[in-house]
Amino acid sequence: MYPDFPPELNGDQEAYLLTNLKDWSIAHGLAVRPTPSYVPSETDPSGALATTAPVTLFPSLFPRVCFEQAKSVVEAYNELYSAIASDETWLGEVIEELIEIDDFMANLWKVHLQVKKEGYAHTMNLGLFRSDYMVHVDLLGPQPLVKQVEFNTIASSFGGLSSQVSSLHKHLLSVGAYPESLSDILSSESLPPSTSVPGLARGMAKAHEAYGKSSNGLQLCVIFLVQDLERNVFDQRHLEYALNESHGVRTFRLPFGTVLQDTKVDTDRKLIYTPPHTPNKQYEVSLVYLRAGYAPSEYASQEAWDARLQLERSAAIKCPSVLLQLAGTKKVQQVLATPHSPHLKRFLPDEKQADAVLKTFAPIYPMDKSEAGQEARKLATDPTTAERYVMKPQREGGGNNVYRKAIPELLKTLPETQWPAYILMEMIEPPAQSNVIFRNGESQKGGVICELGMYGACLWRQGQEDGEREVLENFEAGYLMRTKGDSSEEGGVAAGFGAVDSVCLVDV
Structure with a gap:
């Protein structure tokens, strides 16, 4: 489907391209902390070093029609998942099927029930979403389509680096690092910029503004809830810097393990943060942006669950709330995407919107004892038919x-x-293509699989009745391209499987 791409480079061409790539990446924060396997901890005991993030040398080819299709449904998906998270009754019925067999889901639901009993202290919700797609070529279809891999409602990462890598590839084009033979394919018009940094920062700024003024005279701030020893720190920093520099919003990084130590909930349920470096100064938290708390391994003790409960019961806006995190489970995706499911139109009554979203669904089945589940069990236990499927648990991350x-x-x-x-889930079969991935100082060329993520931002106010809400902001917020070797089943960049990339739009 694609032209022969990328071309072979001679030694001088590759050296020129790599020199520019490495220097530009470090100069512009397209970077990660190195893994201990690449830079031993004894070599970098203070964690001061950074290295170029895993990136592709060339932007990957992507059908223009597929890019436009994915972009066109961003606001519909924002609408869909804000509606799901606002309908506690419907979501509860879905999650109840998991509570008996999944302790993590059960404990998240328990946090929600504890807060519900006390009464939620804030009606605002912010979703910073990423819907991930792959190109699917249907031999009977007139053109390729995107099919959804998954929908992320928590810790939708790489928004910071995706803006940088699309700028990197444009820079490499502008300095002649790509051979002139590619001029018919690579041009400034075929390389769309990713606006994920300003887009995601705008979503957080809108939530910060909607929170209102502090009732106790404290300065307001936004908290980035982060994991300890985060290697992907620069991805998050780009969003922090954009919030501060473009919107004048003060931000702090709070490790998940120190929530109970560094925050408290006052009598009005305001979340108060005391920075360890200035213990005499307190801030009122308008928004908690979770880049931690999505994996069961982070809840190794009751303290961790107490910390999550403390954040959830506070008046700070959460991105996401527990309900919105649960809305992003694979079970919800399956319920929506099971063939002939009636649920999609419940949340998207606009027929045009619902049909556009439906076209992005790949067939997904439950593994329970329902009629669809029994069919799935037959497919999954037979090695011949299982060859066409992937089985997914209710987990985020690669x-x-x-x-x-x-x-x-x-x-x-x-x-x-x-x-x-x-x-x-039925496997999506993307068209074959190649690229070169630069990781840990080494280049690897070969067949690749590309995954396009579309970011969306949605801010809404919960209504008095279950399922009632008022959407205040709903917009597309840039894109992410992740690319992995075609021998790797997983695609997580931070998990060590993929590389950040950008798109080169082509007409097919």
Whole structure:
């Protein structure tokens, strides 16, 4: 489907391209902290070093029609998931199926019920979403389409670096780092910029503004809730800097492990933050942006759950709330995307919007004892049919999925009572293409698979009745391209599987 791309480079061409790529990346913060396997901790005991983020040398080819399709449904997806998170009754019925078999889901739901009993202290919700797609070529269709891999409602990462990598590839084009033979493919018009940094920062700034003024005279701030020893720190820093420099919003980074130590909820349920470096000064938190708290491994003690409860019961706007985090589970995606499902139109009554979203769904099935689930179990346990599927648990982050022939083998080791904790999804078959990935100082060329993520921002006010809400902001917020070797099933950049990339739009 694509032209022969990228071209072979001679030694001088590759040296010139890599020199420019490495220097521009470090100068512009397209960087990560190195892994211990690349730079041993004894070499960098203070964690001062940074290295170029895993990137592609060339932007990857992507059909223009598919890019426009993914972009066109961003606001509809924002509408859809804000509606799902606002309908506690419907969401509860879906999550109840997981509570008996998934402790993590059960404990998140328990946090919601505890806060509900006390009464939610704020009606505002912010979603910074990323809907991930792959190009799917249907031999019977007139043109390729994008099909959704997953929808992320928490810690939708790489918004900071995606803006940088699209600028990197434009820079490499402008300094002649790409051979002139590519002039028919690569041009400034074929390389759309990613506006993810200003877009996501704008979403947070709108939430900060909607929070209102402090009732106790304290300065307001936005908290970035982060993991300890975060390697992907620069991705987050770009958003922090944009909030500060473009919107005048003060931000602080709060490790998940110190929430109970550094914050408190006052009698009015305001979340008060005391920075460890200035213990005599306090701030009122308008927004908590979670880049931590999405994985079961982060809740190794009751203290962690107490910390999540403290944040949730406070008046600070959460991005996301517990309900919005639960709305992003694979089970919800499956319920919406199971063939002939009636649920999509419940939340998207606009027929045109619903049809556009429906076209992005790949077939997904439950692994329970329903009629659709029984069919899925047959497909998953037969090695011949399992070859066309991926099995996914209710987890965020890379490295959790089970692919193709490995599915029947895993199911043999699991009691059937655990099977409903997974969903079965038909594999999306993207067109073949190649690229070069630069990671940890080495270049690797070969076949690749590309995944396009579209960011969206949505701010809404919860109504008095269940399912009632008022959407205040709803807009597209840039894109992310992630690319991995075609021998790798997983695509997480931070998990060590992929590279950040940008798109070169082509007509196919």
